[in-house]
Amino acid sequence: MGSQEVTTASAWQGMNITVAGLGVSGISAARALAGLGASVTVVDGGDSPAHRERAVPLEQQGIAVRLADADTLPEGTDLVVTSPGWKPGSPLFLAAAEAGVDVVGDVEIAWRLRGHDGRKAAPWLAVTGTNGKTTTTRMLASILAAAGLRTAAVGNIGTPIVDVVLGTDEEYADLDVLAVELSSYQLHWAPSLRAHSAAVLNLAPDHLDWHGSMEAYAADKGRVYEGNQVACVYNVADQATEDLVRAADVEEGCRAVGFTLGTPGPSQLGVVDGILVDRAFVEDRHKQAQELAEIADVDPPAPHNIANALAAAALARAFGVPPKAVRDGLRAFRPDAHRIEHVADVDGVAYVDDSKATNTHAAEASLAAYESIVWIAGGLAKGATFDELVVRSAKRLRGVVLFGADRALIREALTRHAPEVPVVDLDRTDTGAMPAAVQEAARLARAGDTVLLAPACASMDMFANYNQRGDMFAEAVRELGAAGA
Structure with a gap:
């Protein structure tokens, strides 16, 4: 089949498809493809009670499920559909390559299925980047909705994108446009994707163990920029994103549109005297600027979140959304939990949960939002180094509390670049470390400071996910407040 698009249900009839992974996206793809007449086998390396429980409804639908054996390619496979996290070098994919069988992801399947059997094919506005993807995508959906468009924030968030494209839920039938968050994993496995417009928010080392470099x-x-029709949105402050635009093969007439926290030039969106302005989608971008919103309309108004808002606005404007909808959509938007979330003030100290800051780039953006910080950090480093983060943030640090498997990497960077900053090393990797970390942070903090959970690391060494980590931080803060009441 190669990377050619398939837009009719009949094209899937009788195909032998192997789905790699029994997670949310894998189950969604398996059920959808089986429903279109394909013969589907799901493979997964696990064989826990949870795996077996998830297999039951698939088997009832006539889908074969093979547990504890994810390395062997089922005989007769025509196409492999992978869950995003599976590495390109997995034995199953090497076997597929040897057999001349394509490997794609669920995003690719969704792209091929859009508009199948004559249904309305909603254009995609795509968002990627190392950090800020989910916030920007949800901001974009809020702006589109404020313009009266039927839309949904999908992709790496929310309902599986295959289900959305198929419109199996009435909520997703006949959408006008999709706001699509895409991870690097998903993009790797989506060769046919051609968005209406797309944005790369930023680039910093992340997931290098998966990508290799x-x-x-x-x-x-x-x-994400390949084949864009109207706009390739890039970050003026991040040259690497503009380089990706220059390297992309786009449709004739597609424009490069930058966003900046400074005064925008022609074909850019930026900030002037506290106002978000557009010099890209106006009649005369060399002489005109269109007011879109105020910084106060963005929640929270931290610098990196203003950048997110500008990127979302650029994609919405590329789709023809009027200025008023940008303002109204930003005003209506509320950030997800664990994203620079103010938990409480205790004894004049603000406690902020940014558990979603799972890498150094995200943590740096979070640290830049406050003047005097007691920083709680640590976890799984995923191959990251911390020297640059510490150098850029040292002047803001009142103190640091560390926990987690790779905390020594952060401690060593602090010793090299911020030796005067007090550091508490909890030497713990259990969930009970969180209340202790909050207690130690409270001891270091002074009135007017911010205690910031921005771990710069993944959470799985100690917690189920970043949500649990943030929840436990908030619970510990509330207990601290109650004890001092």
Whole structure:
């Protein structure tokens, strides 16, 4: 089949498809493809009670499920559909390559299925980047909705994108446009994707263990620009994102549109005297600027979140959304939990949960939002180094509390670049470390400070996910407040 698009249900009839992974996206793809007449086998390396429980409804639908054996390619496979996290070098994919069988992801399947059997094919406005993807995508959906468009924020968030494209839920029938968050994993496995417009918010080392190198990671991010029709949105402050635009093969007439926290030039969106302005989608971008919103309309108004808002506005304007809808959509937007979320003030100290800051780039943006910080950090580093983060943030640090498997990497960077900053090393990797971390942070903090959970690391060494980590931080803060009441 190659990477050619398939837009009719009949094209899937009788195909032998192997789905790699029994997670949410894998189950969604398996059920959808089986419903279109394909013969589907799901493979997964696990064999826990939870795996077996998830297999039952699939088997009832006539889908074969093979547990504890994810390395062997089922005989007769025509196409492999992978869950995003499976590495390109997985034995199953090497076997597929040897057999001449394509491997794609659920985003690719969704792209091929859009408009199938004559249904309305909603254009995609795509968002990727190392950090800020979910916030920007949800901001974009809020702006589109404020313009009266039927839309949904999908992709790496929310309902599986295959289900949305198929319109199996009435909520997603006949959408006008999709706001699509895409990870580097998803883009790697989506060769046919051609968005209406797309944005790369930023690029910093992340998931290098999966991609193999920064160059490979950036190249996968850059796939989001391929075939763009109207606008390739890039970050003026991040040259690497503009380089990806220059390297992309786009449709004739597609424009490069920058966003900046400074005064925008022609074909850019930026900030002037506290106002978000557009010099890209106006009649005369060399002489005109269109007011879109005020910084006060963005929640929270931290610098990196203003950048998110500008990127979302640029994509919405590329789709023809009027200025008033940008303002109204930003005003209506509320950030997700664990994203620079103010938990409480205790004894004049603000406690902020940014558990979603799972890498150094996200943590740096979070640290830049406050003047005097007691920083709670640590976890799984995923191959990251912390020297640059510490150098850029040292002047803001009142103190640091560390926990987690790779905390020594942060401690060593602090010793090299911020030796005067007090550091508490909890030497713990259990969930009970969180209340202790909050207690130690409270001891270091002074009135007017911010205690900031921005771990710069993944959470799985100690917690189920970043949500649990943030929830436990908030619970510990509330207990601290109650004890002092």
